Amino acid sequence: MRFAVIITLKKDVLDPQGKVVEQTLQSMGINSLKNLRQGKYIEIDLNESDEKKAHNIIEEMCKKLLVNLIIEEYTIRKI
Amino acid sequence: MNSSVIVFPGSNCDRDVATALTNLQFKNKMVWHKDSELPKSDLIVIPGGFSYGDYLRSGAIAAKSNILKEVIKAANSGCLVLGICNGFQILIETGLLQGALLRNKNLKFVSKDINLKIINNENKFCNNYKKNSVISLNIAHNEGNYFTQKDHLKELEDNNLIPFKYCDVEGSINESSNPNGSLNNIAGILNNNKNILGMMPHPERMVDNLISNSNGIELFTSILS
Numbered sequence: 065m066r067f068a069v070i071i072t073l074k075k076d077v078l079d080p081q082g083k084v085v086e087q088t089l090q091s092m093g094i095n096s097l098k099n100l101r102q103g104k105y106i107e108i109d110l111n112e113s114d115e116k117k118a119h120n121i122i123e124e125m126c127k128k129l130l131v132n133l134i135i136e137e138y139t140i141r142k143i
Numbered sequence: 144m145n146s147s148v149i150v151f152p153g154s155n156c157d158r159d160v161a162t163a164l165t166n167l168q169f170k171n172k173m174v175w176h177k178d179s180e181l182p183k184s185d186l187i188v189i190p191g192g193f194s195y196g197d198y199l200r201s202g203a204i205a206a207k208s209n210i211l212k213e214v215i216k217a218a219n220s221g222c223l224v225l226g227i228c229n230g231f232q233i234l235i236e237t238g239l240l241q242g243a244l245l246r247n248k249n250l251k252f253v254s255k256d257i258n259l260k261i262i263n264n265e266n267k268f269c270n271n272y273k274k275n276s277v278i279s280l281n282i283a284h285n286e287g288n289y290f291t292q293k294d295h296l297k298e299l300e301d302n303n304l305i306p307f308k309y310c311d312v313e314g315s316i317n318e319s320s321n322p323n324g325s326l327n328n329i330a331g332i333l334n335n336n337k338n339i340l341g342m343m344p345h346p347e348r349m350v351d352n353l354i355s356n357s358n359g360i361e362l363f364t365s366i367l368s
Contacts, residue, residue: 077290078324080250129207132200132236135243135290 065110065118068141069130072103077135106130107143115142144169144367146186149214149230151176151205156191156227156347163347164188167363176208186223186366187214189230191283191345201244201286202232211237223267223366224339228284231331231341240334240341242291247284248324254283256355257322259330259344260310263303266337271361271368277314278358280344282322287343289325289332296326304333307342 331342
Protein backbone atom coordinates (compact mmCIF):
# COMPACT_ATOMS: atom_id res chain seq x y z
CA MET A 65 0.00 0.00 0.00
CA ARG A 66 1.36 3.36 -1.02
CA PHE A 67 0.95 6.68 0.70
CA ALA A 68 2.04 10.24 0.18
CA VAL A 69 2.75 12.57 3.07
CA ILE A 70 2.70 16.30 2.41
CA ILE A 71 4.34 18.48 5.03
CA THR A 72 4.01 22.25 5.12
CA LEU A 73 4.82 24.95 7.63
CA LYS A 74 1.83 26.02 9.74
CA LYS A 75 0.08 29.18 8.57
CA ASP A 76 1.44 31.39 11.34
CA VAL A 77 5.05 30.27 10.80
CA LEU A 78 7.09 32.42 8.45
CA ASP A 79 8.04 30.56 5.27
CA PRO A 80 10.88 32.61 3.82
CA GLN A 81 11.62 30.15 0.99
CA GLY A 82 8.00 30.12 -0.10
CA LYS A 83 7.95 33.92 0.06
CA VAL A 84 10.94 34.22 -2.27
CA VAL A 85 9.46 31.74 -4.75
CA GLU A 86 6.16 33.63 -4.60
CA GLN A 87 7.82 36.99 -5.21
CA THR A 88 9.88 35.59 -8.09
CA LEU A 89 6.80 34.16 -9.81
CA GLN A 90 5.01 37.50 -9.32
CA SER A 91 7.97 39.37 -10.78
CA MET A 92 7.79 37.01 -13.78
CA GLY A 93 4.35 38.45 -14.47
CA ILE A 94 2.07 35.85 -12.92
CA ASN A 95 -0.25 38.42 -11.40
CA SER A 96 -3.00 36.04 -10.34
CA LEU A 97 -0.69 34.40 -7.77
CA LYS A 98 -2.12 35.15 -4.35
CA ASN A 99 -0.11 33.04 -1.93
CA LEU A 100 2.49 30.27 -2.06
CA ARG A 101 3.79 27.95 0.67
CA GLN A 102 6.67 25.54 0.15
CA GLY A 103 6.77 22.10 1.77
CA LYS A 104 7.98 18.51 1.59
CA TYR A 105 6.52 15.49 -0.21
CA ILE A 106 7.34 11.96 0.98
CA GLU A 107 6.23 8.71 -0.71
CA ILE A 108 6.00 5.60 1.45
CA ASP A 109 5.40 1.94 0.47
CA LEU A 110 4.07 -0.25 3.25
CA ASN A 111 3.74 -4.02 3.63
CA GLU A 112 0.27 -3.76 5.10
CA SER A 113 -3.01 -4.62 3.38
CA ASP A 114 -5.38 -3.20 6.01
CA GLU A 115 -5.83 0.43 5.06
CA LYS A 116 -6.75 1.61 8.53
CA LYS A 117 -3.72 -0.08 10.10
CA ALA A 118 -1.48 1.29 7.36
CA HIS A 119 -2.82 4.78 7.92
CA ASN A 120 -2.07 4.48 11.64
CA ILE A 121 1.51 3.41 10.92
CA ILE A 122 2.06 6.43 8.65
CA GLU A 123 0.49 8.64 11.29
CA GLU A 124 2.98 7.28 13.85
CA MET A 125 5.89 7.93 11.45
CA CYS A 126 4.75 11.51 11.04
CA LYS A 127 4.43 12.16 14.75
CA LYS A 128 7.67 10.44 15.75
CA LEU A 129 10.03 11.64 13.03
CA LEU A 130 8.79 13.05 9.75
CA VAL A 131 7.00 16.13 11.06
CA ASN A 132 7.96 18.75 13.61
CA LEU A 133 4.50 19.33 15.06
CA ILE A 134 5.46 22.67 16.59
CA ILE A 135 5.99 24.33 13.22
CA GLU A 136 4.67 21.91 10.62
CA GLU A 137 1.36 20.28 9.64
CA TYR A 138 0.80 17.27 7.41
CA THR A 139 -1.71 15.45 5.29
CA ILE A 140 -1.64 11.76 4.41
CA ARG A 141 -3.03 10.51 1.08
CA LYS A 142 -3.32 7.01 -0.29
CA ILE A 143 -1.87 6.88 -3.81
CA MET B 144 35.20 17.18 36.02
CA ASN B 145 34.33 14.51 33.43
CA SER B 146 32.92 15.54 30.08
CA SER B 147 31.73 13.63 27.03
CA VAL B 148 31.49 14.99 23.50
CA ILE B 149 29.03 13.14 21.26
CA VAL B 150 30.21 12.63 17.67
CA PHE B 151 27.86 12.04 14.73
CA PRO B 152 28.67 11.58 11.06
CA GLY B 153 28.81 15.21 9.94
CA SER B 154 29.80 16.77 13.28
CA ASN B 155 32.57 19.28 12.64
CA CYS B 156 33.00 21.21 15.90
CA ASP B 157 33.59 18.12 18.06
CA ARG B 158 37.37 18.50 18.20
CA ASP B 159 37.19 22.24 18.84
CA VAL B 160 34.98 21.60 21.88
CA ALA B 161 37.21 18.74 23.01
CA THR B 162 40.30 20.99 22.78
CA ALA B 163 38.57 23.77 24.70
CA LEU B 164 37.42 21.34 27.41
CA THR B 165 40.81 19.65 27.75
CA ASN B 166 42.65 22.99 27.90
CA LEU B 167 40.30 24.06 30.68
CA GLN B 168 41.07 20.90 32.70
CA PHE B 169 38.03 18.78 31.92
CA LYS B 170 38.70 15.05 31.59
CA ASN B 171 37.09 14.58 28.22
CA LYS B 172 35.99 11.53 26.23
CA MET B 173 34.67 11.36 22.68
CA VAL B 174 31.53 9.22 22.30
CA TRP B 175 30.45 7.81 18.92
CA HIS B 176 26.73 8.03 18.08
CA LYS B 177 26.40 4.25 17.74
CA ASP B 178 27.66 3.62 21.27
CA SER B 179 25.03 2.57 23.72
CA GLU B 180 26.84 3.51 26.90
CA LEU B 181 27.90 6.91 28.13
CA PRO B 182 31.14 7.24 30.09
CA LYS B 183 30.67 8.73 33.56
CA SER B 184 29.97 12.39 32.78
CA ASP B 185 29.28 15.59 34.67
CA LEU B 186 28.86 17.39 31.37
CA ILE B 187 27.68 16.11 27.99
CA VAL B 188 28.37 18.30 24.96
CA ILE B 189 26.50 17.90 21.68
CA PRO B 190 28.72 19.78 19.24
CA GLY B 191 28.04 21.79 16.10
CA GLY B 192 28.19 20.58 12.53
CA PHE B 193 25.83 18.98 10.06
CA SER B 194 24.87 15.66 11.65
CA TYR B 195 23.53 13.28 8.99
CA GLY B 196 23.85 16.04 6.40
CA ASP B 197 20.90 17.93 7.93
CA TYR B 198 18.60 15.39 6.22
CA LEU B 199 14.85 15.82 6.88
CA ARG B 200 15.39 18.69 9.39
CA SER B 201 18.59 19.80 11.11
CA GLY B 202 19.14 17.48 14.05
CA ALA B 203 16.09 15.25 13.37
CA ILE B 204 18.00 12.04 12.57
CA ALA B 205 20.68 12.54 15.25
CA ALA B 206 17.91 12.92 17.84
CA LYS B 207 16.89 9.30 17.16
CA SER B 208 20.42 7.86 17.38
CA ASN B 209 21.48 5.17 19.82
CA ILE B 210 23.52 7.33 22.18
CA LEU B 211 20.84 10.01 22.42
CA LYS B 212 18.66 7.61 24.41
CA GLU B 213 21.41 7.61 27.04
CA VAL B 214 21.86 11.38 26.80
CA ILE B 215 18.12 11.87 27.39
CA LYS B 216 18.25 9.59 30.45
CA ALA B 217 21.28 11.43 31.83
CA ALA B 218 19.71 14.84 31.14
CA ASN B 219 16.50 13.83 32.90
CA SER B 220 18.49 12.76 35.95
CA GLY B 221 20.21 16.15 36.19
CA CYS B 222 23.48 15.78 34.22
CA LEU B 223 24.59 19.04 32.60
CA VAL B 224 24.01 19.02 28.83
CA LEU B 225 25.31 21.68 26.46
CA GLY B 226 24.16 21.75 22.83
CA ILE B 227 25.99 24.15 20.55
CA CYS B 228 24.59 25.11 17.13
CA ASN B 229 23.64 21.75 15.54
CA GLY B 230 23.74 20.42 19.11
CA PHE B 231 21.00 22.94 20.00
CA GLN B 232 18.99 21.78 16.98
CA ILE B 233 19.40 18.16 18.14
CA LEU B 234 18.28 18.99 21.71
CA ILE B 235 15.18 20.65 20.25
CA GLU B 236 14.44 17.59 18.12
CA THR B 237 14.73 15.28 21.16
CA GLY B 238 12.20 17.42 23.02
CA LEU B 239 14.67 18.11 25.86
CA LEU B 240 14.33 21.77 24.89
CA GLN B 241 11.13 23.24 23.53
CA GLY B 242 10.55 25.31 20.43
CA ALA B 243 11.95 25.12 16.92
CA LEU B 244 14.91 26.47 14.97
CA LEU B 245 13.70 27.73 11.61
CA ARG B 246 15.65 28.77 8.58
CA ASN B 247 17.31 32.17 9.06
CA LYS B 248 14.90 34.95 8.19
CA ASN B 249 17.12 36.34 5.43
CA LEU B 250 17.58 32.81 3.96
CA LYS B 251 21.35 33.15 4.21
CA PHE B 252 23.89 31.02 5.99
CA VAL B 253 25.28 33.51 8.51
CA SER B 254 28.90 33.13 9.59
CA LYS B 255 30.23 36.05 11.61
CA ASP B 256 31.08 37.30 15.07
CA ILE B 257 28.06 38.72 16.87
CA ASN B 258 27.47 40.42 20.22
CA LEU B 259 25.54 38.80 23.01
CA LYS B 260 24.11 40.29 26.16
CA ILE B 261 24.17 38.14 29.28
CA ILE B 262 20.52 38.35 30.31
CA ASN B 263 20.59 35.73 33.05
CA ASN B 264 23.70 34.45 34.79
CA GLU B 265 22.05 32.54 37.61
CA ASN B 266 22.63 29.13 36.12
CA LYS B 267 25.48 26.63 35.99
CA PHE B 268 26.61 27.70 32.51
CA CYS B 269 26.86 31.46 32.95
CA ASN B 270 27.63 32.31 36.58
CA ASN B 271 31.14 33.53 35.72
CA TYR B 272 29.73 36.16 33.35
CA LYS B 273 28.52 39.50 34.67
CA LYS B 274 24.82 40.11 34.22
CA ASN B 275 24.10 42.58 31.37
CA SER B 276 27.68 42.41 30.09
CA VAL B 277 28.26 42.17 26.34
CA ILE B 278 30.41 39.41 24.90
CA SER B 279 31.37 38.56 21.34
CA LEU B 280 31.05 35.01 19.99
CA ASN B 281 30.96 33.49 16.54
CA ILE B 282 27.86 32.12 14.84
CA ALA B 283 27.75 29.92 11.74
CA HIS B 284 24.36 28.50 10.84
CA ASN B 285 21.50 28.34 8.39
CA GLU B 286 18.71 27.34 10.81
CA GLY B 287 19.08 29.43 13.95
CA ASN B 288 15.86 31.38 13.88
CA TYR B 289 14.36 30.44 17.25
CA PHE B 290 10.59 30.12 17.35
CA THR B 291 8.20 28.98 20.04
CA GLN B 292 4.59 29.34 21.13
CA LYS B 293 3.54 32.48 23.00
CA ASP B 294 2.96 30.79 26.36
CA HIS B 295 6.36 29.07 26.24
CA LEU B 296 8.05 32.34 25.30
CA LYS B 297 6.46 33.95 28.34
CA GLU B 298 7.65 31.05 30.50
CA LEU B 299 11.22 31.47 29.16
CA GLU B 300 11.19 35.21 29.91
CA ASP B 301 9.45 34.94 33.30
CA ASN B 302 11.58 32.07 34.63
CA ASN B 303 14.98 33.49 33.56
CA LEU B 304 15.55 30.69 31.07
CA ILE B 305 17.14 32.90 28.40
CA PRO B 306 20.84 33.34 29.19
CA PHE B 307 21.82 35.27 26.05
CA LYS B 308 20.24 37.58 23.51
CA TYR B 309 21.75 39.02 20.34
CA CYS B 310 22.58 42.70 20.80
CA ASP B 311 24.73 45.46 19.29
CA VAL B 312 28.14 46.44 20.62
CA GLU B 313 26.50 48.79 23.16
CA GLY B 314 24.17 46.07 24.40
CA SER B 315 20.94 47.26 22.75
CA ILE B 316 18.68 44.41 21.79
CA ASN B 317 16.89 45.38 18.60
CA GLU B 318 15.97 44.14 15.15
CA SER B 319 19.17 45.33 13.53
CA SER B 320 21.24 43.32 16.03
CA ASN B 321 19.25 40.15 15.30
CA PRO B 322 21.26 38.05 12.82
CA ASN B 323 18.69 35.35 12.08
CA GLY B 324 15.20 36.53 13.00
CA SER B 325 14.98 34.73 16.37
CA LEU B 326 12.00 35.64 18.56
CA ASN B 327 13.02 38.37 21.05
CA ASN B 328 16.66 38.05 19.79
CA ILE B 329 17.01 34.74 21.66
CA ALA B 330 20.44 33.12 21.15
CA GLY B 331 20.12 30.31 23.69
CA ILE B 332 17.65 28.75 26.12
CA LEU B 333 17.64 26.60 29.24
CA ASN B 334 15.18 23.91 30.31
CA ASN B 335 13.13 24.46 33.46
CA ASN B 336 15.68 22.68 35.66
CA LYS B 337 18.49 24.78 34.12
CA ASN B 338 20.71 21.74 33.55
CA ILE B 339 20.32 21.78 29.76
CA LEU B 340 21.54 24.70 27.64
CA GLY B 341 21.07 25.01 23.89
CA MET B 342 22.78 27.91 22.10
CA MET B 343 23.50 28.86 18.50
CA PRO B 344 26.77 30.82 19.12
CA HIS B 345 30.03 28.90 19.47
CA PRO B 346 31.81 29.49 22.82
CA GLU B 347 34.43 26.83 21.94
CA ARG B 348 35.69 29.05 19.12
CA MET B 349 36.43 31.88 21.57
CA VAL B 350 38.83 30.37 24.07
CA ASP B 351 42.20 31.37 22.63
CA ASN B 352 43.38 34.96 22.15
CA LEU B 353 45.78 33.84 19.44
CA ILE B 354 42.98 33.11 17.00
CA SER B 355 39.96 34.98 18.39
CA ASN B 356 38.96 36.53 21.70
CA SER B 357 38.49 34.58 24.91
CA ASN B 358 34.87 35.42 25.66
CA GLY B 359 33.87 31.74 25.55
CA ILE B 360 36.10 30.71 28.44
CA GLU B 361 33.74 31.83 31.22
CA LEU B 362 31.04 29.49 29.94
CA PHE B 363 33.29 26.50 30.55
CA THR B 364 34.76 27.83 33.78
CA SER B 365 31.23 28.49 35.08
CA ILE B 366 30.53 24.78 34.65
CA LEU B 367 33.75 23.94 36.51
CA SER B 368 33.05 26.19 39.46
